[in-house]
Amino acid sequence: MEMEGEIFEVIRVWMEGELSNFIKVWAAVFTALSYCYFAGRFAPKGIPRLLTVFPVLCLFLNLPLHLHTMHLGGMTAFFIAWLANFKLLMFAFDIGPLSDPSVSLPRFLFLACFPIKIQQNTRNPSHNKSKKGQQSLLSYAIKTLLVGVIVRAYDYTDQIGPILIQIIYCFHIYFGIEIILAMVAAMARALLGIELEPQFNEPYLSTSLQDFWGRRWNIMVTSILRPIVYVPVLRLSARFTRRQWAPLPAVFATFVVSAAMHELIFYYLGRVMPTFEITWFFLLHGVCLVVEIAIKKAVNGRWRFPQYVSGPLTVVFVITTGMWLFFPELIRCRGLDRALEEYAAFGAFVKDVGGALRFKPHNATTQ
Structure with a gap:
């Protein structure tokens, strides 16, 4: 009953606050980065541009404090407090991808706060790219399946033993991070039409x-x-x-x-x-x-x-x-308990939305 109560509490956080805060945080992120994009066109590189973006650096250190879940809060903290801030520091001194004057505002936003890097080598034959893409899809499909197996394995922690559980935990973190980053990269590829470099290169090798x-x-x-x-x-x-x-x-x-x-x-x-x-x-x-x-x-x-x-x-x-x-x-x-609770919360949320969508037409016809 205690575990069930915690799950319902996570669902309440997701439904009543976290998603709303998540939207507000990222609206603030894109607004602040838009300011940096236009301000950087006028502020000279070096200390003047650093002073221009400094308020945004402070803002990006504060914004993750408004989120509390492992997935939304953790990834947002990584994307803006680390990636975006370091890229803005490079931008202040006219180095890195954000300093290219030909970069459009949408690309600036994505390059600033997401873990993507445009491939420099564009001479690969198209059939090699297609083959590589198919291999990546198969690899991510296998890793997604393995995450599902790992999550189910946590139900048998008493039989598995603490050392093996921690080893499984290692692979869970790696697979989870790689899948999330791949989803972000795929979104950027779909919206901007750019080829992206991978975030991981099979570290277990x-x-x-x-x-x-x-x-x-x-x-x-x-x-x-x-x-x-x-x-x-x-x-x-x-x-x-x-x-x-x-x-x-x-x-x-x-x-x-x-x-x-x-x-x-x-x-x-x-x-x-x-x-x-x-x-x-x-x-x-x-x-x-x-x-x-x-x-x-x-x-x-x-x-x-x-x-x-x-x-x-x-x-x-x-x-x-x-x-x-x-x-x-x-x-x-x-971290693990909260992540599993969030999986359960997300599943319950999807189930509730699906149930509401199925109920609506039926309710409309009865009226």
Whole structure:
């Protein structure tokens, strides 16, 4: 009965407040980005343009506080407090996709707040694009099916065991995020007619931490952190150390910023003070990646782990450290329970709407 009461409470939030707040938040987002689009045409790049967009940066840090669900609130926080703010910072200094003077207002809005990146290479044959699109559809269909299986598996947590549950949790988060981001990218493709780069590149096939963080996991975040954090720190560190070792402080600085942004996102999700386990997760991975890069530079290709060894070691390391430092924060803010409640709430909402639509014609004929 207690679980049922929580589900009804989530339904009430969805119906009475969350959807309304969601619409208001995104209306404010598009209005603020429209201001940035037109103001950027007059404000010179650098400090003047930064001062122009600064009120919007503050607004985007505040808006996620008006949403409370894991899905609508969490994704909105990621899209505007992280992606949009970092892209606007790049826009202020005339770098990144928003700085292209030929970008129209609709494209500016989508590029600013959604995890999409226009493909630069347009010379691929059309039949290759069609084949790739079919493969992507099949991949997302399989992953959607797996999410359904995972959700059903949570009904048997007593029989599965805590360690296996956390491993399932890892794949649930990955599949869920990839499907949501793919839906956003598909919407942008349909509305703007542009080819988009994928957000993930099968991270479970990673052969090293450098491969995982640099080329496979959440590629959009990597592409944003590179010009705004990695490149400036790289230039600074190159003044004080040999060029060979200059990337190492830049890599670590990127993980420090990523840690801070993840702490902020988790605050939006749970509204509790951070325990900094998330920070330690990213600092640990930053140190390990710096060590990995340093060793690669030292041996200079003379020796390397076979991929059939380095691949499983990388995946096991990411999952193990995630279970140790990353997922406890999600558990504390009831991330899994709230997500499942929201699935139930959405299902009940669709069922109620469907029932109302079926009832209306019948009611009309009886009158």
